[in-house]
Amino acid sequence: MSDLKHFRPDTAFGGKNEKRDLTSSAKKAQDPDAKLSAKDKKRIQLAADLGEAETGWDKFKILCSENKLAAASAVIILVIALMAIFAPVVAPYDPTKQDLLHRLEGMSAAHIFGTDQLGRDVFSRMIYGARVSLVIGLLPTFLSLALGTVLGLISGYLGKAADFVIMRLADITMAFPSLLLAMVVMYTLGAGIVNIFLALTFVSWAGTARVIRSQTLSLREMEYIEAARSMGVSKWRIMFQHILPNCLPNLIVLFTLNIPGSILSESSLSFLGIGAQPPMTSWGLMVSDGKQYLFTDPVVAIAPGVAILILALAFNFLGDGVRDVLDPYLNKQ
Amino acid sequence: MAKKIINRVLVSIPVLIGVIFIIYVMLNIIPGNPIEVMMAEHARQDVIDRISAYYGLDKPVWEQFLIYMKNLLHGDLGVSYKLNRSVNSLIADAFPYTLKLAIAAAIVSWLIGIPAGILSAIHENTIVDRLFMGFSLLGVSMPVFWAALIFQYIFAYRLAWVPVSGADTWQSYILPAIVLGWSSAGTIARLTRSNLLEVLEEDYIRTAWAKGLSQAGVILHHAFKNALLPVITMMAIQVASLLSGAVITETVFAIPGIGRLAVDAITNRDMPLLQGTVIFTTILIIAGNLIADILYSVIDPRIREK
Numbered sequence: 001m002s003d004l005k006h007f008r009p010d011t012a013f014g015g016k017n018e019k020r021d022l023t024s025s026a027k028k029a030q031d032p033d034a035k036l037s038a039k040d041k042k043r044i045q046l047a048a049d050l051g052e053a054e055t056g057w058d059k060f061k062i063l064c065s066e067n068k069l070a071a072a073s074a075v076i077i078l079v080i081a082l083m084a085i086f087a088p089v090v091a092p093y094d095p096t097k098q099d100l101l102h103r104l105e106g107m108s109a110a111h112i113f114g115t116d117q118l119g120r121d122v123f124s125r126m127i128y129g130a131r132v133s134l135v136i137g138l139l140p141t142f143l144s145l146a147l148g149t150v151l152g153l154i155s156g157y158l159g160k161a162a163d164f165v166i167m168r169l170a171d172i173t174m175a176f177p178s179l180l181l182a183m184v185v186m187y188t189l190g191a192g193i194v195n196i197f198l199a200l201t202f203v204s205w206a207g208t209a210r211v212i213r214s215q216t217l218s219l220r221e222m223e224y225i226e227a228a229r230s231m232g233v234s235k236w237r238i239m240f241q242h243i244l245p246n247c248l249p250n251l252i253v254l255f256t257l258n259i260p261g262s263i264l265s266e267s268s269l270s271f272l273g274i275g276a277q278p279p280m281t282s283w284g285l286m287v288s289d290g291k292q293y294l295f296t297d298p299v300v301a302i303a304p305g306v307a308i309l310i311l312a313l314a315f316n317f318l319g320d321g322v323r324d325v326l327d328p329y330l331n332k333q
Numbered sequence: 334m335a336k337k338i339i340n341r342v343l344v345s346i347p348v349l350i351g352v353i354f355i356i357y358v359m360l361n362i363i364p365g366n367p368i369e370v371m372m373a374e375h376a377r378q379d380v381i382d383r384i385s386a387y388y389g390l391d392k393p394v395w396e397q398f399l400i401y402m403k404n405l406l407h408g409d410l411g412v413s414y415k416l417n418r419s420v421n422s423l424i425a426d427a428f429p430y431t432l433k434l435a436i437a438a439a440i441v442s443w444l445i446g447i448p449a450g451i452l453s454a455i456h457e458n459t460i461v462d463r464l465f466m467g468f469s470l471l472g473v474s475m476p477v478f479w480a481a482l483i484f485q486y487i488f489a490y491r492l493a494w495v496p497v498s499g500a501d502t503w504q505s506y507i508l509p510a511i512v513l514g515w516s517s518a519g520t521i522a523r524l525t526r527s528n529l530l531e532v533l534e535e536d537y538i539r540t541a542w543a544k545g546l547s548q549a550g551v552i553l554h555h556a557f558k559n560a561l562l563p564v565i566t567m568m569a570i571q572v573a574s575l576l577s578g579a580v581i582t583e584t585v586f587a588i589p590g591i592g593r594l595a596v597d598a599i600t601n602r603d604m605p606l607l608q609g610t611v612i613f614t615t616i617l618i619i620a621g622n623l624i625a626d627i628l629y630s631v632i633d634p635r636i637r638e639k
Contacts, residue, residue: 172351175619179580180595180611187599187607188359264476268581271478272596287479291585294482295490302486305479312474320470 046325063325070321073314080311084130093121095128096279104297113303116286117293125281126304132193132282133311136266137259140200145255147201148208149247153239155209156216167213170206178203182265186274196275200262208254212247219243249326256319260312267308283308338627345619352615353405357398360604366390367604371414388412388605410609415601420609423594430500431590434513434582435575437506439568441514442521447564449518450525454560455552457530466526469519481512481585498587509586513579517571524567528560535559562633566625573621576614 049062064071083090093111099119106114113122155166173181185199219225220243228238267284269275276282283304290301368385385391389400404411410420449469453462488508489497496505532538533556541551580592587593591610598607 168347168351171348172355175348175352175622176611176615177574177618180614183580183595183599184356184359184607184611187602188363260474264474267476268478271476271581272584272599274599284476284478287476287482291482294486298486301482302479305476305482308476308479309471309474312476313470316470316474 063321067321067324069317073317073321076310076314077318080130080307080314081134083127084134087127087131091121091124091127093124095120095125095281097121104293104300106297107299114297114299116289116300122286122300122303125286126283126307129281129283129286129304130307130311132276132280133263133266133308136193136196136200136282137263137311137315140197140204141255141258141262143197143201144204145208145251145258148205149212149244149251151205152209152212153216153243153247156213157220157235157239157243163213166209170209173203173206176203179265179268182269183272183274186269191274191277193276193280196266196269199269200265203265204258204261207258208251211250211254215247215250216243219246253319253323253326256315256322259315259319263308263312263315334630337630341623341626345623349616349619352619353402353612356608356611356615357401360608361394361397367414367602371602388414405612410612411605413598413603413606415598415603415606420606423606424591424609424613427589427591427594430588431576431579431583431592433500434506434509434579434588434590435572437510438513438517438575438579438582439572441510442517442571443568445514446518446521447525449522450564451529451552451557453522453526454529454533455548462526465522469522472515472519475516477512477516477581478585480515481509481582484508484512485585498585500586500588500590505586505588509579509582509588513575513582517575520571521564521567525560525564528563529556532556532560562629565632566629569621569625569628573618576617576621 046062046066097120099115101119102115103117103119104115105111105119108114111121111123113126116122116125151166151170155163182196182199182203185202186195189195189198216239225238225242228242233242266275266282267287270282270284271288273288276285278285286304287301287308290297290304294301366381366385368388368390369381372381372384382391389397392400401411408421410424412419413423416423446469449465453465456462485497485508488494495507496502499505529552538551538556541555546554576591579588579590580595582588583590583592584596591614595607595610595614597603598610
């Protein structure tokens with residue numbers, strides 16, 4: 001069993017690598033001494049190192065030493081996630097407990113980031129707010145990715161009318177300014193956390209659908225798909241069992257890189273008062289509450305904003321790192 | 334060429350109709366009479382009926398949609414529930430503020446983004462490159478409202494260089510333009526960098542080096558022109574998105590533009606006003622994308638001839 005495991009291209013990287021060789025072999029033949037840039041050489045070396053690595057843990061270590069920024073970002077995200085999960089244990093105070101005698105106190109040993117306008121501990125509220133930001137960062141991104149993937153597969157594989165309808169819907173969705181569209185959805189559904197999921201999913205499925213569609217279009221012409229088709233494998237099975245796994249590297253990259261957008265959108269909606277509603281805390285809502293006291297007690301508004309910035313930045317760095325590993329030839333913009 | 338442009342314009346018409354339809358459906362599926370909701374229990378039924386008839390809310394939904402579309406074709410966006418003024422005049426009042434802000438922000442983003450992109454490309458994979466790219470990633474990861482508050486605190490409150498908010502003098506646009514321009518500057522810098530890097534690999538650039546031209550000569554005279562093509566089209570899209578993306582900046586800096594209008598419309602549950610602002614800005618964006626597409630084929634002979 002362990003031997004078999006060794007042969008399987010068990011990282012997404014292996015699969016990607018093979019596919020690239022097939023598609024770019026013609027180009028290589030024309031231009032045999034196309035010089036490799038230093039960066040590409042480094043990536044090829046990295047791929048070789050990864051291939052030699054025995055266990056997943058070794059691979060993980062190689063990747064971390066390769067991109068220290070991404071590794072540090074992963075650690076930061078992990079710490080924030082752990083704090084959010086164990087919020088009742090970690091938070092020094094009850095996030096909803098008011099203490100009107102000690103309102104807007106500023107930074108002190110007892111309250112690291114001071115207290116807000118109702119005397120609640122800002123740091124504790126930030127820890128609980130992390131739950132909202134993380135869930136909002138992950139869940140709508142996942143939902144929109146799932147929706148976009150299914151529609152992209154259908155559009156690319158079935159073509160014809162389905163393709164036309166789905167792509168025109170994608171055109172329309174992408175024509176909207178996304179924050180305004182999310183605002184309209186929130187207007188219709190009303191403020192609240194579940195509605196943010198729906199709004200953000202609705203706003204951001206189209207980009208994924210386009211990426212997956214174009215990948216499906218090129219994959220469906222591959223020989224193994226033709227083989228599957230000639231053996232009588234059903235359409236849906238080809239789409240989800242034969243094509244989808246080859247889209248996974250792209251999906252993982254899209255997932256990581258879309259998370260910061262979701263986090264920022266949620267905080268913007270909450271800041272405008274149409275996102276998370278009290279008594280729930282969200283970092284965007286905390287900045288919004290604190291902005292009235294900006295000139296007298298800036299920490300209340302600034303600290304939760306720093307948290308949003310750190311989380312979004314960490315996901316962006318991690319996403320860049322993941323992209324470098326999974327998609328060596330993806331054009332960097 | 335002319336045929337291509339006409340084609341492109343025709344393709345965007347169904348998108349436009351789809352956009353209007355979706356916005357209309359989303360804003361009108363809320364059950365209940367909005368007038369009743371607004372007036373709550375304070376009004377008599379006959380008053381509610383009269384006002385509903387005034388806004389055409391007594392007709393079936395499909396008829397309301399047809400009337401709305403007919404008015405829209407005449408350029409009429411309806412009447413605001415809350416302010417009892419035509420949405421057209423409200424948008425006409427607000428748009429100059431948004432336009433000024435968008436232009437200022439676009440200039441900021443070009444002034445920062447293009448030089449930053451060129452410098453990172455020249456110094457690829459050095460500390461300069463990493464610094465600029467880190468800075469641009471910071472711009473993308475930063476919540477706009479928070480950046481706005483920080484800038485207000487430092488430059489308007491602490492240093493008192495510029496007004497905190499408002500739109501009375503040109504100085505009041507400085508902070509909002511920087512806040513709004515920064516995140517687009519990041520996108521422009523990345524695009525300029527990656528395009529310049531690509532162009533610098535070309536044969537004619539090697540020839541230029543071989544001729545013994547200076548670095549400035551090669552980069553600015555030979556490479557930059559070609560690297561700039563995608564950036565210019567990006568700019569057209571960007572101006573359009575700045576016109577619509579100013580919601581938060583306008584709210585924090587109290588600029589009475591289109592974004593503020595949309596936020597106020599949501600707070601007041603003023604459906605015609607929200608509908609009008611969203612349709613107006615979406616038309617701007619579609620137009621911006623159209624111009625970007627056309628511009629691209631006009632300035633790039635390779636695409637023009639295809």
